[in-house]
Amino acid sequence: MFLLGCNILYLLFLIFPFTRFAKKQVFKITTSLPGQDLSIMIANVYQDNRNTAGCLNQIYSADPDIVLLLEANNYWFENTVDLKSKYPYSVEVPLENTYGMLLYSKLELSDSHIEYLVEQDIPSIHTKVSLKDGTKVQIYAVHPTPPVPGENPRSTERDKELLLVADLARKSQLPVIVMGDLNDVAWSYTTELFLKMSGLLDPRRGRGFFNTFHAHYFFMRFPLDHAFVDTNFKLVDIKRLDNFGSDHFPIFIKVQYEKHADEEQKALERDVDDIALAAEKKQKI
Numbered sequence: 444m445f446l447l448g449c450n451i452l453y454l455l456f457l458i459f460p461f462t463r464f465a466k467k468q469v470f471k472i473t474t475s476l477p478g479q480d481l482s483i484m485i486a487n488v489y490q491d492n493r494n495t496a497g498c499l500n501q502i503y504s505a506d507p508d509i510v511l512l513l514e515a516n517n518y519w520f521e522n523t524v525d526l527k528s529k530y531p532y533s534v535e536v537p538l539e540n541t542y543g544m545l546l547y548s549k550l551e552l553s554d555s556h557i558e559y560l561v562e563q564d565i566p567s568i569h570t571k572v573s574l575k576d577g578t579k580v581q582i583y584a585v586h587p588t589p590p591v592p593g594e595n596p597r598s599t600e601r602d603k604e605l606l607l608v609a610d611l612a613r614k615s616q617l618p619v620i621v622m623g624d625l626n627d628v629a630w631s632y633t634t635e636l637f638l639k640m641s642g643l644l645d646p647r648r649g650r651g652f653f654n655t656f657h658a659h660y661f662f663m664r665f666p667l668d669h670a671f672v673d674t675n676f677k678l679v680d681i682k683r684l685d686n687f688g689s690d691h692f693p694i695f696i697k698v699q700y701e702k703h704a705d706e707e708q709k710a711l712e713r714d715v716d717d718i719a720l721a722a723e724k725k726q727k728i
Contacts, residue, residue: 457630460648461666467649470708472677472699478576479700480679481550482506485668486693487513487586487624487655490541495522497687502526505684505695508549509572513586513624514689515543536566542586544568550575561604562588571617578700580673581617583608589626601626602633602724609641609721618673618700619643624691629666639713640721643671646678646696655694658686670696674705 459465484507488498495518502510510530512519520537523545527533530547534555537543542565555570568584585608587601605625612619621643627634629647638645647653647666654664668691679697686692 458652461629461650461652463649463651465649468644468708469646469648469672469676469678469698470704472679472701476699476701479574479578480697481508481572481574481580481620481700482679482695482697483509483511483620483622483670484684484693484695485511485513485622485624485670486684487668487689487691488515488519488687489689489691490514490516490519490539490543492688493518494688495519498689499523499525501684501687501693503529505693507695507697509582510545510547511584511622512545512547513543514541515545516541519543520545534568534570536568538564538566540564542566542588544584544586546570546582546584548572553579560607561600565600565604567604567608567623569611574700579617580700581612581615581619583611583619583621585621585623585625587626598627598633599724599727603727605633605637606640606721606725609637609643610725612641612643618675620670620672620676620698622670624668626667629669634669635711636717636721638671639711639717641671642674642710644674644676644708644710645669645671646681646698650681653681653683653694655683655692657690658692659690667691668694670694672698674708674710675700675702677701677704677708 532548532552534546551573587604590598655668676698681696684693
């Protein structure tokens, strides 16, 4: 009982930053700045799910500027093609291995390319998006493989991909947003290491879990789908959307770019041990 009690206290310590009692990492906007906002919907559709109509209804209802669909194969690609009438810019990587991606945008995309950072069949989308006022934002859409017994027993590949993206984010001359299904909970050591190495912020901190997986089991849900933002973004809104047959809930986030917000919002600090551990993880495989 003593050991169980200690374990419960330790877990409460881990999740405390994601409760409403903790300090917020991304502040709420105080003034609306027209043309500098960006809204995003992230949805792991579950490849075998056939409710594309339900997915489209959620997209049209939320009306985000950018839509990221994960686990999208050719069926999902063909049955969401109507999105192109409202989202003229896109990067499409439909795959049959549960790691396909479809990214649609109302805003202009540029310098778009697909990378396979760690595994030859696991893509990530790298693109720039121009806000309405002309500000360019670097987007990284990712879906690394999870540690799954019998398929991927270790988290090595996931950790390496996240840390490689963290390096890209830190080196970017543009404000950055990293989004996707990271197959990792928000309070894990790997996610915290990613935040330290990238210099990005988690809008969930101080607001709630916004659990997205598993949609069918109310008693066992975790925050696996994320959007991490640059220190020059403030939050307009974040919410979990309704499920449409997937094992994940979609998540919606709206942020606003403020050039000097980084004077108020600070990223987690990294130390020499963090840098050494990140370097070690990136060398593995």
